[in-house]
Amino acid sequence: MSAYWYVSYYNNMSWTYGVVRLNASHGSSVRVFTSGYGVTKVLAYYYADGRGSLQNSTGLLYVSVANVDSVVVRTDRGGQGTWVGPRTYAQGDHDAFYAAAYNTVSGFLGDITSNWTSSDPTVGYVYSYPGGQCDNGTTGGGCYPFTNFYAIGGGFTYVTAAPPGTTLSNTTGRLTVIGIDSVQVVDAPHGAGSWVSGRNYLFGDTDTFWAAGYNSSLGWVADLYVYWYPSTNPSQPGSNVIAFNVSAGFSAGLRTVGYGVETARISYYVPFVGKYLTNDTGPLRVSVANVDSVVIRTDHGGLGTWVGPTTYEVGQTDLFYAAAYNGTQGYLGDIASNWTSRDPTVGTITAERGSGYVGYFRAVALGVTYVNATPVGSTLSNRTGLLTVSGIGVDYIQIRDRPKGQGTVMGDRTYFVREQDVFYAATYNRTLGYRGDAAADWTSNDSVVCKVNAWGTVGHGSSAEILFKYAGTCTITVVAYTVSG
Structure with a gap:
């Protein structure tokens, strides 16, 4: 068994x-x-x-360990690597040491469980396995005999391994730890960068920053793993001017998301010390002079379709995205905008700080409205199609090749490779007939042959653009959800 x-x-x-x-x-x-x-x-x-x-x-x-004649602290398990001689660490670094046991006749016996000590635990801290139930008894990291070494403060220390049941021990060379006294946001890695004192960007520009750690006497020590914030107030959610592609890391990619001036911040947690070091960039200015037009779309990243006439039930919600374009370059990115509804008693539209390029629409009462998006710092704007909040129930849905219930129902159809088409989600009531194109989810059964032009495999909106990519056969499915489920 x-x-x-x-x-x-x-x-x-x-x-x-x-x-x-x-x-x-x-x-x-x-x-x-x-x-x-x-x-x-x-x-x-x-x-x-x-x-x-x-x-x-x-x-x-x-x-018994009576056959063990000597022990050596090594850099790798299984008797591999070398003796841990003198070496230098940056504060916050981590290492692993192994106590290799030897017999004078048979040589290496194995890595042996040992008592591990540091001569100055305020400089280098050791934490050794095994402990507890030894990772359920397996040969995983929690069961194999070794120690973790953590460089936690400026200075030097030595680490000693002493196997229980013996009078043997072995000590490393001098382990020097260089303390981190300050951090900076810089524009190049490995100590080659300068502090980011300020930048001027156009909308859609990107940049990369690094987090450099410095010792007050020795200068640059290492690039550090830090938290990245697109503003100097980490408690507020994001920024409508810039955004980072990571929340933590040695470096971060910046992209501009809207008009304005912002200051970015990094925060470095000094391990085992319990304090943070921070640094701010200079002013990062973003202009939207290169934005020639904006389109409210059903998906982010310039995907999906323009938000045309759409019918909702009371209580339904939807997401709209403000896509910015340049007349020559085309799509630049989704842009932070001021969102308004022509009749907020019918449908409301809101945006959150840090995601001002997204409008959160909610149908609140029967009637009709439009939604407008105006990029901050611009006089440009775009308006959705008519947004109808209806009390007429949905009994079934059809995929049609024209909006507003026009055109024909999509049956079998043949396309050439690299063609594209737009389909519409027409909803019907069995008694009253066509009630409007509804916000729905679109999928393809074979995205290699035909793909819904969306961020991922599922598109959303009252219409969907379909890209015919390779020869073959595929089907498109649309699903519209009612408030009642």
Whole structure:
């Protein structure tokens, strides 16, 4: 039978968890490896599908280390790597050390469970495995004998490994830690960059910044893993001027999302010290002089279609995106805009800071309205088609090749490769007939042959642009959801 295997413990002996390790946590058999001095047990636990459980443990397993003649702190497991000689770390760095046990005749015996100590724990802190149930008894990182070394403060230290049950020990070379006293947002990696004192951008521009750590005496130490904020107030959600492609990392890609001036910030947590170091860029100015037009679309990234006439039920919601264009370059990006509804008693439109290029539409009462998007810092605008909030129920839906219930129902049709077409989601009431094109989800059963022009595999809107990419056969499906589900 197959059982779960655990390294058990013997309460009256120390170093229970570092005595043996296993090659599996579940199976009909298990292989045992000795790791260090002590006494332990191995336990098998069988669960009988709700009919109870059975368990059994071995007798006491004694492991002697009388055959160990020397130990060496090495840089890699299994006797590989080299002795850990003098080396230098930046504050916040991490390393792993292994205690390799040797016999004068047979040579390397294995990595051995040891007591690990640091001569100055305020400079370098060691935390050694194994502990607890030894990762369910498996040979994973929580069971293999080694120690983690954390560089936590400026200065130097030495690390010593001493296997229990012996008088042996080995000590590393001098481990120097260079402290991080300040951080800066810079424009190049590896100490080659300068502080970002300010930038002038056009809408749609991109840039890359790095986080550099400095020692007050020695200068640049390392590029650091930091938190990136698109404003100097991390408590507020984002910015309508710039955005980063990551929230944490050694570097961050910046893109401009709207008109204005913003200041970015990085924050570095000094490990084990409990404090943060921060730095701000100079003013980052974004102009929208290159934006020639804006279109309200059903999907972000310039995908989807223009938001044409659409019918909603009371309580339904939708997302609109303000896509900015240049007459020569084409699509530039989704742009932070001022959103308005012609009749907010029928449908409201709101946008949140940090995502001003997205309008959140909610149908609140029967009637009709339009939504307008005007990019901040511009006199340009675009308006949706007529947005109708109807009390007429939906009984069925058709895919048609023209809006407003016109054209024909899409049956079988042949296209050439690289053609494209727009389909419309026409909804009907069995008694009253056509009630309007509805916001719906669009999918293709084979996106290699024909793809819904959307961000991902599912498009959304009262219409969808279909791209015919390769020869073959495909079907397009539309699903419209009512408030009642």
